[in-house]
Each structure stands twice: as structure tokens, then as C-alpha cells.
Amino acid sequence: MAGEGIEAAKQGPAQGLRGLDPRVDDGRQPASVLPELVALPELRSAEGAQAPDADGVSETSAHIEQTDAPAVAEAIAEQTPFFSSSQDLLERCWSREELLGNSDEKRAHRSRGSGREPPPPELIARAESLTFMAGCHPARSSLCFIVSGSRPGNATGSIRWVELADPNARLIALTFDLCEQANEVGGYDPDIVNYLRDAGVHATFFAGGKWMRSHPERAKQLLLDPLFEVGNHSWTHGNLRVLKGEAMRDQILWTQAEYLALRDDLAAECAARVGQEAIDRIPPLPSSFRFPYGTCSGESLDAVASYGLAAVQWDIVTADPVHGQGAKAIAGAILTGLKPGRGSIVVMHANGRGWATAKALQQVIPELRHRGYEFVTISTLLRAGAPHAVAECYELRPGDNARYDKSPDHRKGK
Numbered sequence: 001m002a003g004e005g006i007e008a009a010k011q012g013p014a015q016g017l018r019g020l021d022p023r024v025d026d027g028r029q030p031a032s033v034l035p036e037l038v039a040l041p042e043l044r045s046a047e048g049a050q051a052p053d054a055d056g057v058s059e060t061s062a063h064i065e066q067t068d069a070p071a072v073a074e075a076i077a078e079q080t081p082f083f084s085s086s087q088d089l090l091e092r093c094w095s096r097e098e099l100l101g102n103s104d105e106k107r108a109h110r111s112r113g114s115g116r117e118p119p120p121p122e123l124i125a126r127a128e129s130l131t132f133m134a135g136c137h138p139a140r141s142s143l144c145f146i147v148s149g150s151r152p153g154n155a156t157g158s159i160r161w162v163e164l165a166d167p168n169a170r171l172i173a174l175t176f177d178l179c180e181q182a183n184e185v186g187g188y189d190p191d192i193v194n195y196l197r198d199a200g201v202h203a204t205f206f207a208g209g210k211w212m213r214s215h216p217e218r219a220k221q222l223l224l225d226p227l228f229e230v231g232n233h234s235w236t237h238g239n240l241r242v243l244k245g246e247a248m249r250d251q252i253l254w255t256q257a258e259y260l261a262l263r264d265d266l267a268a269e270c271a272a273r274v275g276q277e278a279i280d281r282i283p284p285l286p287s288s289f290r291f292p293y294g295t296c297s298g299e300s301l302d303a304v305a306s307y308g309l310a311a312v313q314w315d316i317v318t319a320d321p322v323h324g325q326g327a328k329a330i331a332g333a334i335l336t337g338l339k340p341g342r343g344s345i346v347v348m349h350a351n352g353r354g355w356a357t358a359k360a361l362q363q364v365i366p367e368l369r370h371r372g373y374e375f376v377t378i379s380t381l382l383r384a385g386a387p388h389a390v391a392e393c394y395e396l397r398p399g400d401n402a403r404y405d406k407s408p409d410h411r412k413g414k
């Protein structure tokens with residue numbers, strides 16, 4: 001279940017929507033008729049998209065050997081094309097229809113027993129060794145960030161925003177959580193992703209490891225898309241303020257391993273179609289972590305850092321999983337939350353529980369561009385200044401998410 005940013009909804013609709021065209025915002029409430037966790041039709045994301053035919057690799061190679069120079073040049077161009085947009089690149093591996101998806105994918109449904117199996121031991125070992133090679137060591141606390149140049153200085157806690165090196169810069173990081181608990185299969189919101197692609201907006205998706213396993217094609221599309229970055233959102237949305245020791249570390253490491261598996265699959269299936277460079281630009285492992293429910297402990301903060309992950313929270317809460325939180329309120333929360341010189345981090349949900357999120361984006365993204373804002377991924381934002389980190393994890397103020405520690409479902413995560 002999406003738990004981030006619930007508290008903020010109790011504060012009522014955000015104030016003011018200056019600059020927004022009231023003609024395009026009817027202020028109506030989102031599709032709150034969608035049930036939260038009832039038995040619903042199976043998702044179509046994983047099954048609906050076919051992996052490309054691996055035979056295409058050898059066919060192309062044979063073609064180069066047997067033809068004249070112009071044909072060779074054409075074939076090489078075919079293998080290393082210039083992509084005018086992320087859509088062009090993605091359509092090398094999936095059809096337009098597969099990428100667009102349909103609204104059925106937004107729905108979560110209950111599912112027992114899935115996701116309890118860890119990734120294969122060799123994958124977990126590879127994820128650990130890659131972490132170690134990057135200079136991190138899972139057995140000790142040390143800050144180590146795998147994406148080159150993204151070390152957030154002295155940040156030793158959870159990052160709320162970035163104090164920009166250029167105080168006149170206007171950067172904003174939109175983040176979308178892809179949460180999936182042990183007892184469900186979460187959704188995927190194509191309206192959000194399709195709009196971001198159409199508008200050319202950079203964004204970061206914090207994906208649960210189990211969500212990636214149940215949505216392999218969607219996860220690979222997000223990985224391959226140069227607009228996007230994929231961070232770690234734990235395995236089954238465990239409360240890492242409550243979970244300890246191995247159970248807590250599994251939530252982090254298994255997700256790293258699942259990402260690695262999907263990146264491997266993507267390379268095997270798509271490198272010949274998109275060019276190796278497009279694969280190489282995908283980070284070998286996630287470099288940032290979003291704590292489920294916005295809850296952490298000193299132990300889990302240390303563990304996240306030891307796996308080379310920046311703990312990234314937010315300074316702008318849209319409360320988009322709350323029924324009744326309409327597009328106008330979401331857009332207003334973003335616009336009123338911005339501050340000069342601050343690179344803000346906005347938390348939203350793309351697992352189908354951001355009820356009015358897609359509609360809000362259509363309003364707020366043009367307005368933000370009009371105001372001169374540039375949309376950046378988390379790793380870009382972290383490089384743009386000094387991250388503001390705190391020792392605790394909370395929604396908007398210390399202690400405001402303690403309720404998640406009491407619920408058995410929220411405590412276990414698996």
C-alpha cells in the first residue's frame with residue numbers, strides 16, 4: 001500500500017493555484033471509486049508485452065557480412081540509431097501499443113504467496129560484489145554512491161531537498177513510488193508514464209523489488225528510458241523503522257538483485273536493437289533508496305548507506321494516495337511548496353494509487369516550465385548542490401508517521 005504522504009492530506013487542499021488556467025482544472029475529485037484492495041482482474045503489464053526476438057541479433061550480423069558498403073553503413077546506422085526521443089528508442093524493443101498500455105493496469109489486486117522467494121543467490125552475490133567494487137561494504141556503515149559524482153557531501157541521514165549551488169537555478173525532482181506489499185500485486189499507471197514521455201520530463205521511479213518482479217516489462221521500459229531513473233523502494237514495502245537485522249537488509253539487497261536481473265535481461269533482449277551505449281548508460285545498480293512509509297531507524301539508515309544508496313525522502317508531499325485528493329490540490333501542493341534556491345523533491349505514486357496524479361501533472365508541468373523550472377532525476381539533483389539531510393525520517397515533521405509502526409501489516413513487509 002502506498003503510505004507516503006498521507007498525513008499531509010489532513011491539512012486540507014493546498015492553498016492557491018496562481019498561474020493555473022481554471023478552464024483546464026475543474027477541481028473535481030479523482031476516481032475514488034476504485035477499490036483499494038479487492039479482487040480485481042489480472043494485470044496485463046507483464047503478460048502483454050513480448051520480449052523482442054533474440055534472433056534479430058544474428059540476422060543483422062549476417063546481413064553486414066554479405067552486402068556492399070552502403071548497405072553495411074545502413075546496417076550500422078540501424079544498430080546505432082540516433083533517437084530523437086525516448087519513445088523512438090523504446091519502440092525498438094516494444095510496440096507503441098505495448099508501451100501505451102491501458103487503464104486496467106492501474107488496478108492492484110490481492111495475491112498470496114508471491115514475492116516470498118528471494119532472487120537467486122548468485123544474483124544477490126553479484127549485487128553485493130558490485131557494491132563492494134564501488135567502494136562500499138555492506139558490513140559497515142559508509143557513505144558510498146555508485147553513480148559517479150553523486151556523493152551528497154556530508155549527508156548522513158535522509159535527504160529532504162538539495163540546497164542548490166546556483167541559488168538562481170530552478171530544479172525540481174518529481175519522484176513516483178511503485179509500492180507493492182507481500183499480499184498484493186500493485187498497479188502501474190500508464191497515464192503518468194505516457195504523459196512524462198510525451199512531455200519529455202525527467203523523473204525518478206522508486207520501485208519495490210517485488211513490484212519489479214511482477215512488472216518485468218514495465219520495469220525494463222523505465223530502466224531503458226533515458227528520461228528516467230529507477231531507485232530502490234524495498235522488497236515488499238517493509239517498515240524499516242521496525243524491521244531489524246537480516247529481515248531489514250533483505251528488503252534492500254533483494255531489490256538491488258532484482259534490478260540487476262532485469263538489467264541483464266534488457267541487455268540480452270534489446271542491446272542489438274538500441275545499441276550497447278543505450279544499455280551502458282543504465283546504472284549497474286540503483287543509487288538511491290526511498291524508505292516505505294517514510295520510516296527509518298539509525299540501523300536501516302546505516303544499512304542503506306552501506307549498500308551505496310542515498311536515502312531520499314522529500315520536502316513536498318502531494319498526498320496523492322488519499323481518496324479525495326484532487327488534481328488541483330496536488331498541483332497546488334507542488335506550486336506552493338517550492339522555495340528559492342532549493343531543489344525540491346516531490347513524492348507521488350505511479351502504482352495506480354495516485355488517483356488524480358496524472359491529471360495533476362498535466363496541469364502543473366506546463367506551469368512549472370512557464371516559471372522556468374527544469375525537471376531532473378534524483379542523481380542529477382544530488383549533483384547540483386548540497387543535500388539537506390536529517391537524522392530521522394518523517395512526512396513533514398518528526399514523529400508524524402509513527403502510526404505505521406503499530407500496524408502488523410505495515411511492520412512486517414513480508
Ligand SMILES: [Zn+2]
Nearest residue numbers: 002003177179
Ligand atoms: Zn511506497
